[in-house]
Amino acid sequence: MDINVVNALAYEDFVKLFGNVVEKCPLISAAIWSYRPFKDLADIEARISEFIHSLPDSGKEGILRCHPDLAGRDLQSGTLTPESQEEQSQAGMTTLDSAEIVHMYRLNSEYKERFGFPFVICARLNNKADIVRQLSERLKNRRTAELECAIEEVKKICSLRLHSIVLSDIQTKL
């Protein structure tokens, strides 16, 4: 990526390109466009992180609530975003057997009941077994610690999505 190409983008194209680096939150990339010119990709990532941390807890929870369940109803009904579809697929969530789907459904429900937001984990960095284990583990967290943990996962997902975009040919995406 040439950062100058990114810095020259009109906000419409910037949001079209980076609008889903935080799942269903184009507001965030649209906001950090204000901080152009960016030095490099790490600078974009830092601005997104800074923006997320500037939000009240309700806003951080709001970001999490824009995420789909893992192996949940959006996956079953084919309504995941392309990015989520790819990530859940890589983590083996699209090839669960029916017992595994029921198990994930129960764990997800318990988690949402407890915290009021869905379980978010960077699926690209974890396989099926890791995901089930961490979901069970994180269910035991206190709410404040879990919110922080989940937001760190959002940032990992965002980082990988950003890298994936800039490694591809930007022009073909606009």
Next chain:
Amino acid sequence: MDINVVNALAYEDFVKLFGNVVEKCPLISAAIWSYRPFKDLADIEARISEFIHSLPDSGKEGILRCHPDLAGRDLQSGTLTPESQEEQSQAGMTTLDSAEIVHMYRLNSEYKERFGFPFVICARLNNKADIVRQLSERLKNRRTAELECAIEEVKKICSLRLHSIVLSDIQTKL
């Protein structure tokens, strides 16, 4: 609307129902779900307003950048959200002749060049002539005043969208 019905909604259903009261910013309704139970519709509206005002200026600009141009490329290409489509249609933006489309395009471009976000106005409260007049007028504003003015329009749009949702049958939308 029975506010108890709204207060009983899981966040997924709440976001599905109210996710676009601020254009393409489901993060906002997902965030204010944290403040249930709501007293009434005015309470929901107040929470949204409070959340928007808690954002840094970049965040307010981000909200505006999630809005389409009036009579712009999303309208021409049929990619407006259903809410925007209806609002732009009511304001006469879908039946402009080619000279009017070019005129709007020029004014929108000048506005975006000047402010770095699109011209946002509550289309349901204005007709074609009002919109063109206000766009020309607001182009003369200072940036800080214009950001404030545009966010007030976002809140008017949000209020009308909220009322429209709760006046309809919630159950049919879920």
